[in-house]
Each structure stands twice: as structure tokens, then as C-alpha cells.
Amino acid sequence: MEKNKILPQPHKILSMLRHTDTECTFRVACDNEPNFGQFFMLSLPKVGEAPISASGKGPGYVEFTIRNVGLLTQAIFDLVPGNSIFLRGPYGNAFPVDKFENKDLLVICGGTGMAPVLTMLNHFYDHPEVCKSVHIISGFKNIQAVLFREEIEKFSRRFDMIATLDNEVAPGFETGMVTKHICKIPIKSFVDYNIVIVGPPIMMKFAAMECMKNGADESKIWVSFERKMSCGVGKCGHCRVGDHYVCLDGPVFNYTEAKTMMD
Amino acid sequence: MSNKSDFKQLMSNREELYRFFARLFQKEIDEAFFEQLRHVKFPMDREETQLTEFSDALLRLNEYFEYDAGETLDDLAADYAKTFLGAGIVEGHAAFPYESVYTSPKRIMMQNAWNEVTDIYMNKGIEMSENAGDLKADHIAIELEYMAFLCDDTSQHTETLFGLEEQKEFLNRHLLNWVPEFCLDIKYYADTEFYRMVGQLTTGFLQFDSFVLDSMIAARKARISVTRSFRVDRSRLDEILDGLKKDYHIFGPKRYRDRGMRETDGLIRYSEINSLDEIVNNEQSDFSPKEVFYPIASSLFRFDENSVTETINNDPKGIIIFARPCDIEAVRRLDNIFLANGGSSDVYYKVARDKVKFFMMECPQSWENCTCVSMGTNRTENYSIAMRLGDQSGYTQKDREDRLREGIQDGRDNGRIREVIDLQVKDGEFLDLFLEEEEIRYEPRFIEHNEKDLKIPQIDDPSLLPAIYNLEFWQKYNDECISCGGCNAVCGTCSCYETIDFMDQDNSRKGERRRIWSSCMRPEFSRTAGGNVIRKTPDVMMRFKVLHKVYDYNKRIGGNEHMCVGCGRCTKRCPEDISYIDTVNQLYDEVERLKAERG
Numbered sequence: 131m132e133k134n135k136i137l138p139q140p141h142k143i144l145s146m147l148r149h150t151d152t153e154c155t156f157r158v159a160c161d162n163e164p165n166f167g168q169f170f171m172l173s174l175p176k177v178g179e180a181p182i183s184a185s186g187k188g189p190g191y192v193e194f195t196i197r198n199v200g201l202l203t204q205a206i207f208d209l210v211p212g213n214s215i216f217l218r219g220p221y222g223n224a225f226p227v228d229k230f231e232n233k234d235l236l237v238i239c240g241g242t243g244m245a246p247v248l249t250m251l252n253h254f255y256d257h258p259e260v261c262k263s264v265h266i267i268s269g270f271k272n273i274q275a276v277l278f279r280e281e282i283e284k285f286s287r288r289f290d291m292i293a294t295l296d297n298e299v300a301p302g303f304e305t306g307m308v309t310k311h312i313c314k315i316p317i318k319s320f321v322d323y324n325i326v327i328v329g330p331p332i333m334m335k336f337a338a339m340e341c342m343k344n345g346a347d348e349s350k351i352w353v354s355f356e357r358k359m360s361c362g363v364g365k366c367g368h369c370r371v372g373d374h375y376v377c378l379d380g381p382v383f384n385y386t387e388a389k390t391m392m393d
Numbered sequence: 394m395s396n397k398s399d400f401k402q403l404m405s406n407r408e409e410l411y412r413f414f415a416r417l418f419q420k421e422i423d424e425a426f427f428e429q430l431r432h433v434k435f436p437m438d439r440e441e442t443q444l445t446e447f448s449d450a451l452l453r454l455n456e457y458f459e460y461d462a463g464e465t466l467d468d469l470a471a472d473y474a475k476t477f478l479g480a481g482i483v484e485g486h487a488a489f490p491y492e493s494v495y496t497s498p499k500r501i502m503m504q505n506a507w508n509e510v511t512d513i514y515m516n517k518g519i520e521m522s523e524n525a526g527d528l529k530a531d532h533i534a535i536e537l538e539y540m541a542f543l544c545d546d547t548s549q550h551t552e553t554l555f556g557l558e559e560q561k562e563f564l565n566r567h568l569l570n571w572v573p574e575f576c577l578d579i580k581y582y583a584d585t586e587f588y589r590m591v592g593q594l595t596t597g598f599l600q601f602d603s604f605v606l607d608s609m610i611a612a613r614k615a616r617i618s619v620t621r622s623f624r625v626d627r628s629r630l631d632e633i634l635d636g637l638k639k640d641y642h643i644f645g646p647k648r649y650r651d652r653g654m655r656e657t658d659g660l661i662r663y664s665e666i667n668s669l670d671e672i673v674n675n676e677q678s679d680f681s682p683k684e685v686f687y688p689i690a691s692s693l694f695r696f697d698e699n700s701v702t703e704t705i706n707n708d709p710k711g712i713i714i715f716a717r718p719c720d721i722e723a724v725r726r727l728d729n730i731f732l733a734n735g736g737s738s739d740v741y742y743k744v745a746r747d748k749v750k751f752f753m754m755e756c757p758q759s760w761e762n763c764t765c766v767s768m769g770t771n772r773t774e775n776y777s778i779a780m781r782l783g784d785q786s787g788y789t790q791k792d793r794e795d796r797l798r799e800g801i802q803d804g805r806d807n808g809r810i811r812e813v814i815d816l817q818v819k820d821g822e823f824l825d826l827f828l829e830e831e832e833i834r835y836e837p838r839f840i841e842h843n844e845k846d847l848k849i850p851q852i853d854d855p856s857l858l859p860a861i862y863n864l865e866f867w868q869k870y871n872d873e874c875i876s877c878g879g880c881n882a883v884c885g886t887c888s889c890y891e892t893i894d895f896m897d898q899d900n901s902r903k904g905e906r907r908r909i910w911s912s913c914m915r916p917e918f919s920r921t922a923g924g925n926v927i928r929k930t931p932d933v934m935m936r937f938k939v940l941h942k943v944y945d946y947n948k949r950i951g952g953n954e955h956m957c958v959g960c961g962r963c964t965k966r967c968p969e970d971i972s973y974i975d976t977v978n979q980l981y982d983e984v985e986r987l988k989a990e991r992g
Contacts, residue, residue, distance in 0.1 A: 133516075134740040140699050175696040176894045176904055180922065199923040214699050242922075330925070358921045360891045360908070364735025367889030368911070368918065370941070372858075373949040378735045390855065392862050393919070393927050393937070 135363050138173055140214035144191055152198045153277055154207060155185065158215055160192040166227050166250040167354055167382050170194070170219030171362045177205040181359050181377075183246040184220060195245045197277070221362040222381045225250055225326060225352060234320040236265045238308050238337050240329025244268055244278055246354050246381070247328055251281070255288055264289040265315050269308035269329075272298045290315075308333065309340040318345040327385075328354045331393075338385055351385035397640045404548035406436065407602065411541035414598060417591055418477070418490055419534040421470040431458050435598070436605075447597030453590045462586045472585040488578035488592075492531035495571035507531040510567060514539065517546075533575065536568055551640075551711030551748045554613045561606045568599055613821075620819055622835035623827045627812035631668050633826050637713065638667075641750075644685045645715035646678035647671050653679065663714070669814075672715055674782050677760045681723060681885030681962065682716045686745035687731075689882075690909040693741065693892065697903045704905065706741075711748045715782075718839060719763075719958045721751050722770040723885030726946070726956050730888045734949075741908075750820065753779040759840045762961025764847035764974060770958040772839045777820030779837035783812075845974055847959055848981035849943050851988075860987050861940075866979060867932040873971050874931035878912030880938070880963035880973065886956050889913060913938050935976070943977055 147155040164170070164184040172194065173179030180202050186193030198207050206215065227250060235254070237247055254264050266289055270276045273295060285291045292311050294304040304311060308329075317323065325346055327337045334353045342348060357369035357376045369376035371391045374383075383391070413433060416426060435451055474480035479487035489502070497504035511530045514521070519542065521530060528535055540563065547556025572595060579592030625633070634643055645666040653660030661673050662680040692704040724746075731742035753776035756763075765771040815835040818824050852861065881887040891911040896904040911918055914934050919927035928934050946956035963973045 134703055135737055136739070137694055137701060137703055139701065173906075175698060175701075175906075176896050176901075178894055179892055179906070197923070203922075216696075216701070331927070356921050357919075357927075360911075361739075363737055363739075365731055365739050365888070366891065366908075366911075367730075367913070368891065370945070372940070373945045375735065390858065392859065393933065 136171075136218065136361055136365075138171065138179070138216035138218040141217045143209055143211050143213050143215055145211050146209075149195075149277065149279065153195065154198075155193050155195045156206070156209075156215070157186075157191050157193050158217065159190060160217060161190060162192070162220060163187055164192060164220035164249070165224030166253065167225040167246050168220035168222050169246075169362075169381065170217055171221070171359075172202075172206070173216040174202060174205050174209075175216065178202050179216075179360070181221070181357070181362060185245045185248040186252060187249055195248065195278070197242055219362060221377055223379070225354075225382050227253070230324050231260055232262055232322075234263045234265070234323040235261045236267070236315050236317070236323065236325045236341075238267045238269075238312070238325065238327045238329075238341075240269045240308055240333040240337075241271065241275065242277065243329035243333075243354075244281075247326060248278065248281065250326075251285060251289075255285065258288060265292075266290070267292045267294065267308045267311050267315070269294045269296065269333075271296050273300045273303070276303075307336075309336050312337065312340045312344055315344070317341065323350055325351045326353075327351060330356075334388075338389070348385045348389065353383055353385060353388045354381045355383065355388075355391075356381070400553065401548045404544045407605075408541045408544035408548075410435070410598065410602075411537050411544060414595055415534040415537035415541065417534075417595070418532075418537070419528070421473045422466060422587075424466065427466065436601075446593065447601045450590065450594040450597040454594060457586060457590055464585050464587055469585055469587055472583055472588055476579060476583045476588055486582070488575055488582050490533040490575065491529060492533075492536065492567060492571050493529075495574055503529060506567070506571075510536065510539070513563065517542075531567075533568075533572065536563075540564065540568070549707070549709045551750070554610065557606055557610050557613065561603065561610060564599065564603055564606065569603060572596060572599055618819065619821050619824050620817065621824065621827075622815065622817040622833050623830040624813050624815050624833045624835070625827065625830045627669060627814055629830070630814050630816075634669070636826070641711045641713045642708075643713045643715075644682065645672040646682075648673050666715075669782070672754075672782065674754060675757055677717075677763075677960070677962070677965075679962065679966065680883055681960065682714050682720050683723070683727060683885055685712060685714055686749055687727065687742060687888070690907050691741065692905045692907050695903065695905045696894075704741075706744055711750060712745070713750050713752055713777075715752045715754050717754055717756055717960075718773040719765045719768075719770040719960045720885050721753060721773045721775050722954075723958045723960070724749075724751075725775070726886040726954070726958070727888050729950050750777040750822075751775060752777060753837065755779065755781045755837055756840050757783070759843045760961065761844065762964040762972075762974060763840070763843045764845055764959035764961060765840060766843045766959075767847035767849070768955060768957055768959035769953065771841065771843075777823055778816050778818050780814055780816035781835075781838070782814055843959075846978075847957075847974055848978050849955065850977070850981045850984040852944055852984060857984065857987055857991075861980075861984060862936065864980075864983050866983060867936050870931040870935040870971070873969050874914070874935060875969055876914050876916065876931055876934065877968060878914045879966045879968065881912040881914060882910060883962040883966045885958060885960055885962070886942075887912075889918070913941075939973070939976055939980065943980075 142159045144157045144159055146157070149155065164187055167183070169181045169183045170192070171179055172182045178201065182194050182196060184192050185195040196203050196206060198204055209215065225247070237251065239247055251266070254261055266285055268282060282291065282293050292304055292314065293302065294306055294308060294311055296307055297305065299305050325341055327334045329337070338348070338351050338353070341351060355371070355376045359369040359377050360366035362377045364375045364378045371393060374380065374391055476488050477490050479489065491502050492506040492510065493502050493504035494500050496506045507530055514530060521535070540560065543556065543560045543563065547553055547560065550556055576592035576596040580589050583589050583592070637643065643666055644663050646661050647664040647666055648659050648661050650659040661676060661678040663678065663682045663685050666672060694701045694703045696702070728746065731739040732746070753773060815833060817835055817837060818827055852858065887910070889911050890908045892906050892908050894904055894906050914931070916926050916929050916934070921927065928937055942957035943955050947954065961974070
């Protein structure tokens with residue numbers, strides 16, 4: 131008999147780190163180690179289930195940085211360490227980190243788009259020898275929407291870090307969409323490189339186009355799709371885009387493929 | 394007694410025998426068990442007398458009880474300890490009842506065999522019970538218990554071949570791989586005639602049972618494909634169905650007069666039936682049969698705040714569905730999603746689906762919106778029985794005349810025309826039911842022509858897709874479509890679902906997660922975290938649905954089949970009279986136009 135892949139199990143919350151009123155990182159006891167960019171299905175009985183990217187990992191635990199945007203996340207915010215959260219996963223593919231070795235890397239993320247790349251960026255932070263250079267452009271709508279302040283500060287110590295607000299001026303931040311800052315990255319001088327773009331569909335599209343305008347090859351660009359699946363294993367149909375299932379074939383796609391995927 | 398109950402009886406007898414043998418090795422013999430042994434009945438068919446080990450052992454067993462060997466229960470207990478536990482003798486000189494001891498090079502416990510059987514039990518979802526005490530997973534008693542479990546497990550399923558093969562695999566790869574050698578050791582180390590006899594009896598039984606399994610498997614394989622046709626009185630077929638109800642839930646398209654959207658003739662949907670008269674044969678059902686094994690809402694698991702319990706359907710009965718060819722073909726599309734896509738099976742779907750057998754109903758005519766011929770789903774091979782099921786209201790005058798001409802008039806019953814049903818049996822399981830009926834030459838007749846054709850868009854170059862996505866004609870659906878999702882609900886191949894949690898009314902700490910069908914024609918289908926909706930308007934939702942039915946599914950799964958089977962229910966159901974057929978045909982024309990423009 132085949133294993134029931136959609137049955138979650140309760141996992142204890144080990145600790146919570148509240149960043150702002152609406153965002154919090156939950157460290158959950160879990161031995162299923164996710165790869166960079168994979169997601170889990172998180173749920174609470176009586177409330178529901180949703181896919182959430184792992185934002186960190188360590189021996190015996192996985193971290194999720196959750197923004198309080200809906201019913202489920204609100205209910206998760208009401209929990210305290212020691213409570214259980216229901217988990218299954220990890221699902222999906224991962225960023226091809228082995229391809230990034232000894233090359234330049236540019237990561238462009240918008241809003242919560244930083245969560246799926248956080249584990250990977252932390253990995254490069256701890257192992258600065260892996261990539262030749264790491265550049266980050268992280269954009270937010272306004273100062274209230276800024277996520278991962280500590281990480282941004284931490285990353286700016288070791289990486290070329292640009293944090294920007296769409297249309298606000300604030301100390302420590304540039305102003306303007308992420309696309310406005312792509313020209314500051316010396317893409318043309320890179321010998322070999324990769325570009326990771328994660329954010330809302332429109333932002334990914336325009337950021338990719340801007341990178342190409344600045345000399346990037348589309349095959350060097352990787353994007354990660356966000357969809358709200360109900361299963362994570364290719365059955366529920368919610369994450370289908372054309373003949374692709376984001377949960378099975380993604381969430382990470384090379385741009386040569388991603389550009390053909392239309393909703 | 395039906396074959397089915399014979400089979401269940403046999404499985405239950407074997408289960409008992411395995412438990413009996415397990416008990417023999419589990420611990421010392423007590424008074425009660427000794428008495429049980431005196432009266433236990435072993436199966437022994439004349440044909441199998443070539444299995445001399447078993448017949449010798451049975452003779453020996455009879456003799457043992459006929460001529461008192463003078464062995465007391467205390468003697469037996471002492472011998473048990475000596476022979477199986479090595480009590481009081483130099484280590485290594487006993488018949489240690491563990492597979493690892495007999496299959497590992499160093500003859501020690503907890504080796505590969507132990508790992509293997511532990512995995513097998515775990516995959517089957519069973520845990521070692523408390524009263525197993527310190528017996529390890531590869532102890533003979535536990536392995537025998539597992540065979541008993543498999544006997545019961547197999548008898549719970551409609552499709553028994555897999556279960557029997559699973560039993561044979563375990564018996565041959567594990568028990569028979571070491572028990573004969575172990576039993577020879579018993580003969581060598583045991584002091585009592587009782588345990589020496591038990592050794593021989595055990596090997597003999599296992600060999601005998603392996604033979605029984607082989608012949609059951611061979612019989613099933615031989616019976617899988619038969620093709621024989623019969624003419625059966627309608628009333629007789631009703632009797633046969635009545636008999637089948639013992640082992641099967643029988644579903645067919647049934648009319649609900651007080652239901653339905655159009656308030657004309659009610660609603661026809663699949664439901665459990667008691668007689669052929671309940672089946673509506675002269676109309677198409679409003680809903681497809683998918684709801685029989687993939688219901689609109691079903692429980693996935695029950696939960697409280699800290700635990701989950703899988704909801705598994707333990708109903709041992711099978712499912713028979715009276716279905717049209719296109720609807721049977723539609724199930725293959727569902728199978729591809731639920732059993733194949735992503736390389737894993739959905740357990741809930743599989744449990745229900747494995748029970749399903751189809752009784753195919755010929756279509757008396759092609760209905761208004763049928764396009765099965767265009768979709769290649771007018772024919773199907775996947776049925777246990779196919780039949781021409783005229784019903785009273787469905788007979789045209791011409792039908793009756795034809796039947797009279799065919800010579801059925803000799804069956805006049807009280808002046809009325811004898812109602813007969815021609816059928817073809819392809820599933821050996823049902824063959825016995827018809828052997829006394831008149832054997833005829835009958836091949837099911839399939840629809841070969843529809844009033845309407847569906848032209849499948851020929852998108853051979855994916856680079857056409859952006860232009861197809863941007864076609865202006867999609868936009869008219871913003872005016873026409875009201876996003877009710879009715880088309881998805883009646884579709885035989887729409888498989889999408891979402892989950893919802895329900896709380897128990899009497900205990901708010903407990904509840905269950907259910908899955909319910911979901912519709913890609915509703916905006917919330919594509920809602921992501923934070924409330925962003927990816928496909929907001931009917932034009933893009935229609936595009937998403939239609940392209941899946943005639944392009945995307947085929948591109949992913951390959952082969953010739955499309956997701957749409959041309960049943961036409963979506964067109965019939967649409968409250969705004971949007972014709973799916975016109976939509977696809979127009980898309981075809983637009984695609985041809987785009988191709989021509991490109992040159």
C-alpha cells in the first residue's frame with residue numbers, strides 16, 4: 131500500500147521570533163530537511179492548510195517566516211512555543227545551488243519574495259567561499275512593509291546589498307522599484323553568473339526583462355512561482371500553469387521555461 | 394453460496410490456520426491449546442497428496458493423539474525452552490526461531506531479514522503489538538501472524554489478485570526461505586515427539602499453502618480475460634444483480650424528479666440502485682459517474698489539536714457502475730491525475746477506485762451535445778460486462794419490431810413481449826453468473842456518428858501560445874459567463890479539489906479535514922497568500938479550462954487522448970447557454986487563422 135502523502139503530522143513549535151506586528155519566524159521541530167527553495171504544507175486543525183516556503187533550517191528543525199495576511203496565518207500567530215503546528219513536506223524542486231558555485235550571483239526579491247531565498251542566502255553568508263560574489267536587490271512597497279530587517283543588515287556586511295522602497299524615502303533605503311537598481315549591478319562584467327528573481331508575477335517579469343536589457347542571458351535567470359496549492363503532490367490542480375504543475379515541476383523554473391508559462 | 398463468499402471462507406480458514414501455527418511457536422503449550430490442536434481441521438484435497446511432507450505430518454498428528462506418547466505439558470514446556478530458547482545447553486545449539494539466524498552468514502539475530510520484514514510491516518501500516526513481548530519482527534510467530542493478517546487483508550478487497558500475489562511473495566521470500574531448515578533443526582534438537590511433529594507439520598503446511606496460492610493466482614489470471622455473450626431475461630438480470638448486492642454496491646444513473654436546474658424532468662445522477670427499472674437509459678445523466686468514487690466532499694482525516702487519524706474507507710464491498718463508454722474513458726483521465734501525475738497515487742482515490750467495476754451501457758442514441766466520436770471516446774474496452782439495456786420507456790416501436798424480427802418473439806410471456814438483455818462478459822469473476830443463460834453472438838454497438846463535431850485545435854508549435862492567449866474572442870466570456878462553475882461540477886474529468894476543515898458540533902476541539910471539488914471557473918481558485926487572485930475574470934478562466942481540456946493535459950500526459958471526452962454535459966448544464974463545443978470549434982478556427990497569418 132502506498133504511503134498517504136497528504137496526511138500531515140503535528141510538529142512542536144520550538145521558538146518564535148517576532149520581526150514586526152505582521153511577521154514572525156517560527157522554528158518548528160522537524161527532521162525532514164528541505165532543500166533551498168522548497169516549501170511545506172502548513173496547517174492548523176479547524177482553520178486550514180497553505181503552502182509556506184522554508185526560510186531556514188538546522189539540525190532537527192525548520193524555520194518558516196510567516197506574514198500575517200490571512201485566516202490561517204492569523205491563527206498561527208496566536209500560537210506559542212510548545213503548541214503544535216501540522217506539517218507535511220518538503221515539496222517542489224530547489225534552486226540549483228551547485229550551479230552557483232564559483233560564479234557571481236544576483237538575487238532580486240520583492241516583498242515576501244525574500245523568504246524562499248533566505249535559507250540559500252544564509253548558506254552563502256556562512257560559506258562566503260562558495261560564490262564569487264553575491265549581490266542582492268530587495269524591494270518593498272514602503273517602510274511598513276519591510277521584512278527581514280536583521281537579515282538585510284547582516285547581508286549588507288558581507289554582500290553587495292541594495293534595499294529599496296517603491297516610493298518612499300527612508301534612511302538606509304534607496305527609492306524606486308527593484309528594476310531601477312538593476313543597472314547598478316555589473317552584469318556585463320560577470321564572466322559566469324546566475325540571477326535569482328522571486329516576487330509577484332509582474333515584478334519577476336519586468337525584473338527579468340531589465341536584467342536582459344543589462345546584458346543578462348535568459349538561461350542564467352531563475353524564478354520561483356507562488357501558488358496556493360491544496361495538495362503539493364500534483365493532484366489538486368490549483369498550481370497548474372499550462373502543462374506545468376508548480377508543486378511538481380517548480381516552484382523554481384529557469385526563465386527560458388518560465389517565460390512560456392502564462393496564466 | 395457465491396464464489397465470493399467461498400473465497401472469503403477460504404481466506405478466513407487460512408487466516409485461522411496461520412494464527413494457530415503462530416501460537417504454536419509463540420510460547421509454551423497450555424491445556425486449552427493442546428485440546429484445540431487435537432480437534433483442529435486441516436485442509437487436504439486429494440489432488441495434493443503428492444505433497445508428502447504435509448500428508449505424512451497429518452498422519453503423524455493423528456497418531457500422536459490416538460496413541461498417547463506419554464508426554465506431559467511440563468515435558469513440552471521444558472522441550473520448548475530447550476529447543477527454541479536454547480535453555481540449559483551450550484549457546485548456538487538450538488533451533489532459534491528467527492529468520493535472520495537462518496539467512497545471515499554469521500547466523501545471528503537482527504540482520505538483513507529482520508530489517509526487510511520490519512520495513513514490510515511498516516509499509517503495510519502495522520505495528521508490532523504489545524503482546525509480541527520480546528519476539529522480534531522476524532520471529533516465526535510474527536511472520537506467521539503477518540500471513541494471517543494478509544489473508545484477512547486480501548479478503549477485504551474486491552480485486553484479490555494483488556493480495557494473493559503479496560501473500561505468495563512473503564511466503565516464498567521469507568517463511569519458505571528458512572522455515573524448512575529451521576524445522577529440520579527442530580527434528581534434531583527437540584526431545585519430544587510433539588515438537589518434532591510440529592516441525593514437520595509446519596513445513597508441510599507452508600508448502601501446501603504455497604501450492605494453494607499458486608493455483609488461486611493461476612485461476613485468477615486465466616479468468617481475467619474471457620469474452621462470452623449471453624441473452625438474459627430482464628427479470629433474471631435483476632435477480633443476478635440482487636445476488637451481487639451481497640458483495641457490491643451497484644450504482645446507476647437515477648432520476649430525481651424533484652431536483653434539477655431546469656425544472657423539466659428532474660435531475661439524473663448516479664446513485665445506488667436496487668433494480669434495472671431505476672436506471673435511466675434513454676437519456677444522458679446530468680452528472681458523470683465520477684462522484685461514486687470521488688465524491689463532491691469526502692473526509693481526509695479526523696483531527697484534534699494534537700493528532701490526526703486518517704479516514705480510510707473500510708467498506709469491504711466492491712462497486713459496480715452502470716456507465717456509458719465516454720464516462721468510462723473519462724475515468725482513465727482521472728486515473729492519470731490521481732494515480733500517475735507526479736509519480737504518486739492519491740491513497741483515498743486509489744482505495745475507492747480499486748473497488749470499481751464497470752457494467753457498460755450501450756448508448757441508445759447520440760445526444761444533442763455528444764462529440765465522443767471527435768474525441769475518440771465513443772468506444773471503450775474497459776468493462777466487466779457490456780449490455781444493450783433497452784428499458785420500457787426507451788424502446789422505440791422500431792426497436793420492438795427489430796427484436797421481433799430477430800426471433801425473440803418466441804419468448805412471449807402472457808402475451809407481452811419478453812424483455813431480454815444482450816450482454817457480453819469480459820471479467821471472469823462474473824462469468825459463472827451467466828453460464829446457464831442462452832449463449833449468443835453479441836458485440837456491443839458503439840456510437841459512430843454524432844450530430845456535432847468537435848474540432849480539436851492543432852497547436853503543433855508552442856510558440857503560438859502567446860497569440861492564442863491573447864485572442865480577442867476570449868473576452869466575450871466576460872459578458873456571457875457568470876462563473877458559476879456548473880461546467881466543472883458535471884464534467885467527468887474535472888478533478889481539482891480544495892480542502893476545508895469542519896468542526897464537530899458537539900466538541901469544538903475535534904473535527905475533520907474534507908476535500909471538496911473546486912472549480913477553475915471561480916476566481917478564488919487562483920487566490921494566493923495575501924488575497925492576490927491570478928485569474929480574476931471569466932475570459933482568462935475560460936481560457937484556462939478550455940486549453941486544459943484540449944491541449945495542456947495532452948501535452949503533459951502524452952499519447953493521443955485529451956482530457957475532454959466529449960460528453961457535452963458542460964454545454965447542457967450552462968445556465969447562460971454557452972456552448973463549449975462552439976468555443977472549442979471557434980478556437981480551432983482562430984488557431985488556423987493565426988497559423989495562416991504566420992505563413
